[in-house]
Amino acid sequence: MSEVIFEKSVPGRRGVTFPTAGLSDQSINALLPPSFQRQSALTLPEISENDLIRHYTKLSNQNYGVDTGFYPLGSCTMKYNPKIHEEVARYEGFAGIHPLQPAETVQGALKLLYELQHFLVEISGMDQVSLQQAAGAQGELVGMLIIRAYHRTQGKLGRARTKVIIPDSAHGTNPASAALAGFTIQTVRTDSDGTIDKDDLAKVLDQNTAAIMLTNPNTLGLFEKGIGEIARRVHDAGALLYLDGANLNALLGLTRPGDMGFDIVHFNLHKTFSTPHGGGGPGAGPVGVKQALAPFLPFPLIERRATAQGDRFQFEKNRKTAVGRVHSFYGNFGILLRAYTYIRRLGAEGLLDISRNTILNANYLKKQLEADYAIPYGARPCMHEFVVSAKQFKSQGVHAWDIAKRLMDYGFYPPTINFPLIVEEALMIEAPESESKETLDRFAKAMHAICGEIKEDPEKVIQAPHTCVIKRVDETLAARQLNVRYQ
Amino acid sequence: MEYIPKTALEEAAMLQQIGVASFDALLEIPQEFRLNRLFNLPAPLTQMELRREMRNLSRKNKTLLSFLGGGSYDHFIPTTVDAVLSRSEFYTAYTPYQAEMSQGLLQSIYEYQSLICNLTGMEVSNASVYDGASALAEAALMSVRITKKNEVVMTDAIHPHYRQVVRTYLSGTGIKIKEAPIDAGRTSVLKLTEQIGDQTAAVLIQHPNFLGQLESVEEIAEEAHRQGALLVMAVDPISLGLLKTPGEYGADIAVGEGQAMGNAISFGGPYVGFFATRRDFIRQMPGRIVGKTVDADQRPAFCLTLQTREQHIKRERATSGICTNQALNALAATVYLATLGPAGLKEVALLCLTKAHQLQEKITAIDGFTCPFSSVYFKEFVVKTPMSSASLLKKLLRKGILGGIDLAKHYPELKNHLLICVTEKHTSEEIEEFVACLK
Numbered sequence: 001m002s003e004v005i006f007e008k009s010v011p012g013r014r015g016v017t018f019p020t021a022g023l024s025d026q027s028i029n030a031l032l033p034p035s036f037q038r039q040s041a042l043t044l045p046e047i048s049e050n051d052l053i054r055h056y057t058k059l060s061n062q063n064y065g066v067d068t069g070f071y072p073l074g075s076c077t078m079k080y081n082p083k084i085h086e087e088v089a090r091y092e093g094f095a096g097i098h099p100l101q102p103a104e105t106v107q108g109a110l111k112l113l114y115e116l117q118h119f120l121v122e123i124s125g126m127d128q129v130s131l132q133q134a135a136g137a138q139g140e141l142v143g144m145l146i147i148r149a150y151h152r153t154q155g156k157l158g159r160a161r162t163k164v165i166i167p168d169s170a171h172g173t174n175p176a177s178a179a180l181a182g183f184t185i186q187t188v189r190t191d192s193d194g195t196i197d198k199d200d201l202a203k204v205l206d207q208n209t210a211a212i213m214l215t216n217p218n219t220l221g222l223f224e225k226g227i228g229e230i231a232r233r234v235h236d237a238g239a240l241l242y243l244d245g246a247n248l249n250a251l252l253g254l255t256r257p258g259d260m261g262f263d264i265v266h267f268n269l270h271k272t273f274s275t276p277h278g279g280g281g282p283g284a285g286p287v288g289v290k291q292a293l294a295p296f297l298p299f300p301l302i303e304r305r306a307t308a309q310g311d312r313f314q315f316e317k318n319r320k321t322a323v324g325r326v327h328s329f330y331g332n333f334g335i336l337l338r339a340y341t342y343i344r345r346l347g348a349e350g351l352l353d354i355s356r357n358t359i360l361n362a363n364y365l366k367k368q369l370e371a372d373y374a375i376p377y378g379a380r381p382c383m384h385e386f387v388v389s390a391k392q393f394k395s396q397g398v399h400a401w402d403i404a405k406r407l408m409d410y411g412f413y414p415p416t417i418n419f420p421l422i423v424e425e426a427l428m429i430e431a432p433e434s435e436s437k438e439t440l441d442r443f444a445k446a447m448h449a450i451c452g453e454i455k456e457d458p459e460k461v462i463q464a465p466h467t468c469v470i471k472r473v474d475e476t477l478a479a480r481q482l483n484v485r486y487q
Numbered sequence: 488m489e490y491i492p493k494t495a496l497e498e499a500a501m502l503q504q505i506g507v508a509s510f511d512a513l514l515e516i517p518q519e520f521r522l523n524r525l526f527n528l529p530a531p532l533t534q535m536e537l538r539r540e541m542r543n544l545s546r547k548n549k550t551l552l553s554f555l556g557g558g559s560y561d562h563f564i565p566t567t568v569d570a571v572l573s574r575s576e577f578y579t580a581y582t583p584y585q586a587e588m589s590q591g592l593l594q595s596i597y598e599y600q601s602l603i604c605n606l607t608g609m610e611v612s613n614a615s616v617y618d619g620a621s622a623l624a625e626a627a628l629m630s631v632r633i634t635k636k637n638e639v640v641m642t643d644a645i646h647p648h649y650r651q652v653v654r655t656y657l658s659g660t661g662i663k664i665k666e667a668p669i670d671a672g673r674t675s676v677l678k679l680t681e682q683i684g685d686q687t688a689a690v691l692i693q694h695p696n697f698l699g700q701l702e703s704v705e706e707i708a709e710e711a712h713r714q715g716a717l718l719v720m721a722v723d724p725i726s727l728g729l730l731k732t733p734g735e736y737g738a739d740i741a742v743g744e745g746q747a748m749g750n751a752i753s754f755g756g757p758y759v760g761f762f763a764t765r766r767d768f769i770r771q772m773p774g775r776i777v778g779k780t781v782d783a784d785q786r787p788a789f790c791l792t793l794q795t796r797e798q799h800i801k802r803e804r805a806t807s808g809i810c811t812n813q814a815l816n817a818l819a820a821t822v823y824l825a826t827l828g829p830a831g832l833k834e835v836a837l838l839c840l841t842k843a844h845q846l847q848e849k850i851t852a853i854d855g856f857t858c859p860f861s862s863v864y865f866k867e868f869v870v871k872t873p874m875s876s877a878s879l880l881k882k883l884l885r886k887g888i889l890g891g892i893d894l895a896k897h898y899p900e901l902k903n904h905l906l907i908c909v910t911e912k913h914t915s916e917e918i919e920e921f922v923a924c925l926k
Contacts, residue, residue, distance in 0.1 A: 005598050005825050015826035016565040018834040018911060021841045028837065031844050036701055036863055038731050042829040043605040049567060052825055056571040056595070063591030065579030073581055080490055081579050084534055084541075089753075090569075093545030098555045099755030100892055102884060108547030109754050122526050134617035134756070135811040137798070141656075148659055176798035176808040180628075182659030185803045223515045255520045270811065274490075276575075278815030279592045280582035280614070280775065282757030298655070324655030328558055328620040328648050328744065329755025341541060347531030350488055356510060357491050363513050364501040381513040405587065414585050419799075436492040437501060463783070468587040471783035475586070478780035478792040482769065484611050485601040 002058050006486045009045040015052050062469045063279075064413050070439050072365075074385045074416040074428025075171065075219055077249045077271035082345070085275065085338035094337055099329035103314040109333065110313035114302040116340045117286075123343075123351070124245075124265050125258025126288030130297040132331040136246060137173040139266030139285030140213075144181030145323040146264060146289060146296040147211045147240050154238075161210035161239065167196055169219045169420040174244060183210060190422050194222045194377035196230060209239040216260070217247045217383035219420040219428070220376075221362065231261025240264060240293075248272045249432070250359055250384035253352030257288075264289045273339035284335040295321040300330070357433035358384040361440060365431045368444035372451040376423055385430035387423050396458040400425040403450055405472060406464035410446035489534070552917055553889040554846075556867045556908025557697070558619060558646050559755060560747040562725060562835065563912050565826045568749040568819050578815055582775070586790035587782075593789035596777040596814070599821040606727050606824065607741040608734020609763035613774040615817040616809060619721060619744025620649040622760030623691060624656035625773045625807055626719040626740040629764075630689030631662055632771045632806065634717060639689045640682045642667040642674040644696035645721065647897040653691070662688075669898075672700040672860030672869060680710045687716040689739075694722055694730075698894075698906060699867030700860055704736045712737070724748050724761070724820075726865045728829075728836030733763075740764045749823030750816050759816035770796060773807030838911035839866035842918065846909050849922045856925065859904065867908045869894065869901070876903045879925075886924050 047055070065071075071078035089095065097106050113131055120129040133139040144164070151158035164178040165186045175185045186204050191197040195218065205212070212234050216224040224230065234241045243257045243265040249272045251257070257265045269275050270283035277283070289297060299322035300315040315330075346354065359382075366375060366386045373388040390400040404414030404427065416428035431440060453460050465472065498510075507513060532540055553561060572578060576591065583589030583596075596614045603612035616622045627639045639657075641650060641664055657664060665687075667679035674692060683690060690711040694702045704720070711718045717739035722730075725747045733741035746758035764772060770793065778792030798805040827835065843866045851858050855873025872879050876893050883890035891905035898904075909918070 002594065004594065004601070006601065009828075013828075014830065015567060015828060016831055018563075018831060018838060020834065021837040023837060023841055028840075031840055032729060032863060032865075036731055038727065038729060038735070040608055040732060040735055042728065042832065044602065044827065044829045044832065045825045046828045046830075047825060049565075049826070052567055052822070053570060056822060057574065059591035059595055060571075060574035060576040061591065062594070063576040063580055063583075064588040065576045067575035067579045071581065076581055078581055081575075082490060084537060086573070086578075087538070088541045088545075091542060091545040092550055093548040095751040095753050096550040096561075097548045097754045098553055098561070098752050098889065099559050100555050100557055101549075101551075101553075101889060102880075105549040105551065105884070105889075106754065108544040111547065112544060119528060122528060134621070134813075135809070137808045137810045138617060138621070141808055145655065145659055172798035172800065172802045172805070173808055173810050175803035176801070176805040179803035179805075180656075180659060180808050182661065225515050225517065228517060228519060253522060253526060254514065255516045255522055259522070260520050276578045276815075277581050277811075278578050278813075279580040279589075279818065280814035281811040282759075282813045282816060283811040324658065325648055325651040326621070326655050327652065327756065328618045328646070328758065331755070332757035333754040334751075334757050341537065344529060344532050344540065345534070345537050346488075346490075348525035348528045350490075350531050351526060351528070353488060353491055357493055359513055360493075360498065360501055360505075360510060363505050367505050381507075381515060404585065408585070408588050413581075413588060433491050433493075437497050465587050469590050470587055470786060470788045473586040473782050473788045473790045474780050475790050475792070478778040478790050479795075481780075482792065483779040484597070484769070484776055484792070485604045486597070487601075 004486050005045045005047065005055055008047055008051060008055060011046055013046045013048050015047055015049050069411055070435060070443055071413040072415045072429045072431060072443065073413065074430045075246050076416065077430060077432055079274050079432035080434035081274050081276040085341050088341050089334045089338055107313055110302055112337055112340050114304055114313050116336055117302060119343050120267060120286055120288055124288045125256030126265060127291040128294040128297060129286050129288045130301060131286045131336050132298045132327045133285035133287060134327055134332050135281060135283040136266055136268040136285040137177055138326055139287045140173055140177035141180055142287050142298055142323060142326055143242055143264050143266055144178050144183060146293050148181055149296040149323050150293055151210055160208055163208045164210055165204055165212040167214065169422050170213065170215060171244060171246060174213045178213065194220045195224050195226060198226065205233060205237050207238065209237055211240040211242050213242040213244060215244040215247055217250050220387050221382040221385035222377060222380060223383055227260045246271060247384060250355055252355040253348065254355050258290065264293060269335055269339040274342045275335045275338040282332045282335050284332045284339065296323050298323055298326050354433050358431065361431035361433060361435055362386055365429065365440045365444060369447055372448055385428060387426050387428045389423050390425035390427060393454050396454055398454050398458050398461050400427050402461045402464060403427060406450050406461045407446060408465040409467045412443055412446060551887050551889050554891050554907045554909065554921065555889050557892045557906060558744055559752045560908065560910060561752050561912060562747050562910050564749050567826045568822045571822045572815060572819055577818060583791060586788065590789060593777050595818055595821055597779060597789050599817045600777060602821060602824045603761050603763050606724060607763045608732030609741050610766040611769045612761065612763040613772050613776050615812045615814065616760035616762055616774050617813060618758045618760045620652035622742035622762050623649050623721050624653045625762065626742050627653055627657060627689060627691060629740065629771050629773060630717045630719060633768055634688040636686050636688040638663040638665060638686045639691060640665045640667055640679065640687055641691040642679060643669045644674045644698060645691060645693040646697045672698045673862055674702055676703050676706045679707060683710055683714045683716055685714060687714055689717040689719045691719045694720055695726060695865045695867065698869050699864040700862045701864065708737050725836055725839065728832035729840065730865065745816065745820045749819035757813055757816050759813040759820060769793065771806055774809050774812055835911045839909060842913055843868060843909040846918050850925060853925055866910060867906055869904050869906055872903045872905060876905050883924055888921055888924055
């Protein structure tokens, strides 16, 4: 680590200066009585512009992004983030407009949002889309609240629908979001084929079921082949079908959630539509629904009105059935506009190329790893990602975690580890379309080399990483002796 | 296509390696669900065309002389902020789950947490939540977890959108929300007190409140704590260059909109919610937290910590559903606070305070314009207009000025009242121009 910024502080140094307000203490007190004034010291660093820039440049050098190299992080879709997105988001006409400006002064922004709603409707096969949710998990929460609101309009029987069914392979956000919306969670098992166990589903699906939350392709990277049958059963039981759109990258232009029978879907624009992850956000989690659920979408949506002067765009005025508002304003506009830019660059053909190439990449990489690693459920072709198991190396004392750390020494960010929970010692590998064949070959070579190292010198893997700025981090100590701020 | 580095030759070679004759052999999507047509979307644009298209679209938005605030503030952003945010090792990185390859980001979040603690006077901070509104909602939920009581009291002086978001977040939980009314621009302490009972988990206030006025925080804190409720304060981070901190007031949870710290107003997002509390409550806090530890060689290092609170471990028993947060916006806040330092933040706060008062004085000197509230304010204030405020705003707009927020929409009793915001960026010429247009 480097010194933290506070340790570089020297009293009296400045990073920026402002014109002085030219007020005496007395005149300040007249505007702001002392009883309202801060008495405690304001301990912020005092540092020159030059030293500050060097500090954060050094920190950036101790970090790894998609621009640094391959990020095979399963279910996260770490694809290349086009530079034009960053340029466009900084245009004064986008970055410099206030959320409460009158509609007539922000027609460009409203048009963009209106069109993005429609692009996502077309891409997902749903009927209406809300863009407001700030990330996937907030999209899930909204989705669950919509489901709750819908069932409440269905009388007594609807109110009894208090349970949401979630597969054992699901992301942790799914049960967390459903619980926050007031539902109890029931788990459904995965069968030996890697998809939903239909017998188990029959057992748990009943008149108390509000919805089932699925990811398709699921977190094993497999397409839920029985989706038609599942949708029929869920709907016959009076429940709704929710899609966690985390893995939408594999479906673009090939099939649509709406056509498969999903009633509701959330998108992760920071995955599929290539807005940068930002080191953990900002993201955007639009929600798409079928017509029957549209009255419940968060407020406000954007409308188009045809006038003599041409189309006019505005926020809807009121919708009492809405589940409410979930963002201070209209969501992460700067992210929505990057996704819009991406879709305009690619068009229909480009989006189809995305899914085709990520599926091709994943299957190619999976083939390269087959000789060295066990791939549960691997007999079937995968979609955009696949899961290998490091279980066979446990006898040498090597875990998935160790392989992940050793990959760092080969210059790769590690795959997603120990997830999904149904695969022991899981390494979940995604191969976005923006990666070249040479990169995949290099990664496969590294994985092969690590396999050899485990056999000949397992300690080398267990002690990894060897080439990062630090050795392996003691996470247990961090939790035991909490130090969460500089003092 | 510049985002997909694959030639037809390579595709053929890869399919051959996989051992299939065609791409279609890899697809298990049942025929009945295949799209079999292209999306109905606008034709693709080349980069050259795209830049022109997006530039034109951006020009359909007007950037005007603005006195709009209400939760989105146009403060000066030093050049250091975008210089750091443009480092793609930061902005193209994922959540720093793999600590050894993410030390830079982890350290910057540790610095962010420390800065937020120092700014608010609180003991611990998380790594950020979505925005000010969801921060307040998360604080309400956390208060219920801590106190095991099932009601929150929320004052009408809180940003109307924030109150809506709190309602949405709590709508599935069975937690009851009680309201406390406004009296002369501030929360009525008397009526607020009537709402607090032995089932109150928390009292939620905003300071300065939505109308720009400073609340009687001492009294409210005392009443809340007397009944065993927590005090949740939503605060303006810029104001803390001058104003008494949530820590000094004895608040239990301090939250707020962090946009003003180095983030563009950008039509409402992405912004960043900050969230700080007492050390005793850290295990009930939502969101990610970075901790300092050591590596295998006992050298100092950083990593995500207390992850057992979070959804990827705890699933339905997590403290919050949040996963992705607003890391890059939090980095902007970090660089902003580090650049300004204590003197810079105080200067900005003082400029806001004095310029706002200058404008208010000039406006109320105009015949018919009055200031309905006599309480202390920071950078936003309310004026009563002698004519329809809606038509006044239209008149100002014709002269290229965004004159403030018409309060009637959210407070029917404040018909023909405007909420006006002034920041350090407003020049005296701009203030004069605004005043001249009102006359």
